[in-house]
Amino acid sequence: MEKIVVRGGKRLNGTVKAEGAKNSVLPVIAASLLAEEGTSTIYDVPTLADVFTMKNVLNYMDADVNVENGVFTSNAEGELTTEAPFEYVRKMRASFLVMGPLLARKGCAHIALPGGCAIGSRPIDQHLKGFEAMGAVVEIGNGYIEAKVQGRLQGARIYLDFPSVGATENIMMAATLAEGTTILENVAEEPEIVDLANYLNAMGAKVRGAGTGTIRIEGVKQMKGAVHSIIPDRIEAGSLMIASAITGGDVFVEGAIHEHIRPLVAKLREMGVIIEDEDNGMRVIGPDILRPVDLKTMPHPGFPTDMQAQFMALLTQAKGTAVITETVFENRFMHVEEFRRMNADVKIEGKTAIVSGPTRLQGAEVAATDLRAGAALIIAGLVAEGETTLTELRHLDRGYVDFHKKLQGLGARVERVEVTEMEESSSKEEKILRTVNH
Ligand SMILES: CC(=O)N[C@H]1[C@@H](OP(=O)(O)OP(=O)(O)OC[C@H]2O[C@@H](n3ccc(=O)[nH]c3=O)[C@H](O)[C@@H]2O)O[C@H](CO)[C@@H](O)[C@@H]1O
Numbered sequence: 452m453e454k455i456v457v458r459g460g461k462r463l464n465g466t467v468k469a470e471g472a473k474n475s476v477l478p479v480i481a482a483s484l485l486a487e488e489g490t491s492t493i494y495d496v497p498t499l500a501d502v503f504t505m506k507n508v509l510n511y512m513d514a515d516v517n518v519e520n521g522v523f524t525s526n527a528e529g530e531l532t533t534e535a536p537f538e539y540v541r542k543m544r545a546s547f548l549v550m551g552p553l554l555a556r557k558g559c560a561h562i563a564l565p566g567g568c569a570i571g572s573r574p575i576d577q578h579l580k581g582f583e584a585m586g587a588v589v590e591i592g593n594g595y596i597e598a599k600v601q602g603r604l605q606g607a608r609i610y611l612d613f614p615s616v617g618a619t620e621n622i623m624m625a626a627t628l629a630e631g632t633t634i635l636e637n638v639a640e641e642p643e644i645v646d647l648a649n650y651l652n653a654m655g656a657k658v659r660g661a662g663t664g665t666i667r668i669e670g671v672k673q674m675k676g677a678v679h680s681i682i683p684d685r686i687e688a689g690s691l692m693i694a695s696a697i698t699g700g701d702v703f704v705e706g707a708i709h710e711h712i713r714p715l716v717a718k719l720r721e722m723g724v725i726i727e728d729e730d731n732g733m734r735v736i737g738p739d740i741l742r743p744v745d746l747k748t749m750p751h752p753g754f755p756t757d758m759q760a761q762f763m764a765l766l767t768q769a770k771g772t773a774v775i776t777e778t779v780f781e782n783r784f785m786h787v788e789e790f791r792r793m794n795a796d797v798k799i800e801g802k803t804a805i806v807s808g809p810t811r812l813q814g815a816e817v818a819a820t821d822l823r824a825g826a827a828l829i830i831a832g833l834v835a836e837g838e839t840t841l842t843e844l845r846h847l848d849r850g851y852v853d854f855h856k857k858l859q860g861l862g863a864r865v866e867r868v869e870v871t872e873m874e875e876s877s878s879k880e881e882k883i884l885r886t887v888n889h
């Protein structure tokens with residue numbers, strides 16, 4: 452087991468580059484199952500734990516997949532196994548994204564139910580509603596979802612009750628090989644949806660309107676492997692921008708695309724952060740005094756829930772009171788308790804968190820409650836007095852490649868080290884106590 456140790460007090464300075472987006476690469480890998488012919492080559496693939504989990508899922512299904520030096524190749528020409536067992540879906544909900552491609556290509560899929568997780572219950576009813584509208588019969592039992600269709604899926608008009616990212620992707624992939632046209636309404640508009648649509652179109656699909664509220668997919672008979680490059684990770688880029696802002700730093704984040712992070716840039720500017728838009732990224736200069744701002748998480752182009760915890764770290768340093776409203780996930784304030792261990796002044800009232808600042812944060816032993824919380828606590832550690840120690844790094848590793856090394860490169864005092872046996876057993880005990888007291 453490892454931990455990250457942060458010693459605060461350094462202003463960040465320099466240039467850092469964002470990796471390919473986790474939330475793009477996972478659906479793109481799932482979509483590669485749609486190719487009955489040829490190999491797909493995907494560039495700018497981040498070496499994240501989630502990417503390896505997705506690779507293992509496709510391996511299990513007998514696709515020929517490989518990932519090396521940021522390049523993912525997938526050949527799914529052969530007979531595919533149509534099952535994704537719990538051991539994979541448990542590790543990562545995005546494994547469920549193989550359902551759409553399997554149903555479209557093989558007419559059946561047997562996938563473990565993703566279940567709930569730390570940030571909320573995360574149901575999949577909208578995915579299933581879409582598959583059923585296209586003619587699939589869906590049964591749930593023994594912790595699995597079995598979906599089948601006689602012949603091919605049929606194009607349909609589907610209105611999502613909420614613009615779910617995963618449901619939009621899963622149904623969009625299923626519709627590519629359906630008979631007829633599918634019109635998907637009230638869909639997610641995230642940049643990752645556009646990236647997936649671009650890859651699908653390169654494979655021979657006919658997807659129009661991705662990035663707007665309505666997507667139209669004309670079914671095609673067959674798709675083939677294609678070459679595609681993943682867009683930069685806007686959440687990783689945003690996390691690094693906040694790291695610069697909180698330390699009063701001056702950092703150029705290569706790969707930060709204004710159009711993808713418009714709400715974050717707007718909120719940072721309202722706080723007094725200087726942001727210069729350059730050709731291939733953004734320069735972020737932190738001010739001496741940060742102003743408080745309220746924010747509400749929303750589906751894109753609203754403020755992303757995946758930036759909420761990191762932004763909360765920044766608000767602890769603003770002069771005054773700010774209100775954060777989390778509307779996307781019902782339980783995404785788990786990091787607040789960890790922030791409080793660092794002396795942050797944050798109160799929770801239902802869906803809102805009230806952050807008062809500026810607080811002199813103090814280094815403490817904290818645990819990543821999810822991947823974004825992990826990044827947020829490291830960011831808080833950059834300005835805390837003394838030493839902050841972060842454990843539960845498996846969460847962080849799902850979404851960040853060498854976050855500590857990137858910060859080190861900007862001058863931060865951050866290290867990743869092995870924990871001693873004694874630390875490990877006392878951390879286990881503490882975890883049990885925390886669960887019991889929760
Ligand atoms: C791999 C990936 O891309 N993950 C992202 C994706 O997750 P994911 O695709 O799981 O998120 P969704 O957009 O589906 O979920 C958003 C909300 O819709 C609800 N919902 C979703 C599906 C459904 O069938 N029924 C339903 O009620 C969820 O419980 C949640 O409250 O979008 C989230 C919201 O931007 C991000 O936080 C995740 O980082």
Ligand SMILES: C=C(OP(=O)(O)O)C(=O)O
Nearest residue numbers: 544545570757822823850
């Ligand atoms: C919640 C997230 O991811 P996932 O949907 O993969 O759990 C995230 O990236 O912040």
